[in-house]
Amino acid sequence: FQPGDHGSTFGGNPLAAAVGLEALNLLTEEGLVEQSAEKGEWLLSRLREIRSPLIREVRGRGLFIGIEIDPELASAREICLRLMARGLLSKETHEVVVRLAPPLAIDRELLAWAVDQIREVLEELENVRKAS
Numbered sequence: 001f002q003p004g005d006h007g008s009t010f011g012g013n014p015l016a017a018a019v020g021l022e023a024l025n026l027l028t029e030e031g032l033v034e035q036s037a038e039k040g041e042w043l044l045s046r047l048r049e050i051r052s053p054l055i056r057e058v059r060g061r062g063l064f065i066g067i068e069i070d071p072e073l074a075s076a077r078e079i080c081l082r083l084m085a086r087g088l089l090s091k092e093t094h095e096v097v098v099r100l101a102p103p104l105a106i107d108r109e110l111l112a113w114a115v116d117q118i119r120e121v122l123e124e125l126e127n128v129r130k131a132s
Contacts, residue, residue: 032104036062039111043100046115052122054079056096063106067098067118074125082121088114 008016027033040062047058047067056068069076076092083090083098091099098118102111 027104030105033062036104039063039106039108040065042108043111043115046112047118050115050119050122052119052126054122054125060100063100063102063104065100066093067100069096069098071096073129074122079121079125082124083117086117086121088117 040060043063043065044058044060047065050058054069054074056070058065058067060066067079069079076096076098079098080090080092091101093099100114102114
């Protein structure tokens with residue numbers, strides 16, 4: 001490795017290692033892995049209920065979710081920018097996927113709000129497409 005080639009949240013020194021161990025303890029003690037699986041299943045089911053020609057597929061594991069967009073109909077980047085303007089951060093990946101990675105401690109109310117924002121942005125883009 002050369003400097004700048006690789007980064008690590010919890011690497012490199014005893015303090016960082018101690019913080020990493022505590023993070024693992026919190027994951028276990030607070031059941032965050034199980035919560036992520038349950039919340040992710042709920043979120044995936046809600047996202048899959050969105051009927052939009054812009055969506056090719058919704059996939060994920062836990063709260064790490066990708067919404068594949070049909071590139072002939074919309075841009076994943078445009079969707080991410082519109083979501084950001086509404087206060088929802090996402091990441092365009094591989095040019096066609098809107099990636100969601102919310103915090104493990106997120107509550108259902110915020111997840112429901114996120115689904116609403118995604119649905120509304122997709123509807124906006126569908127209307128723009130129909131108008132042109």
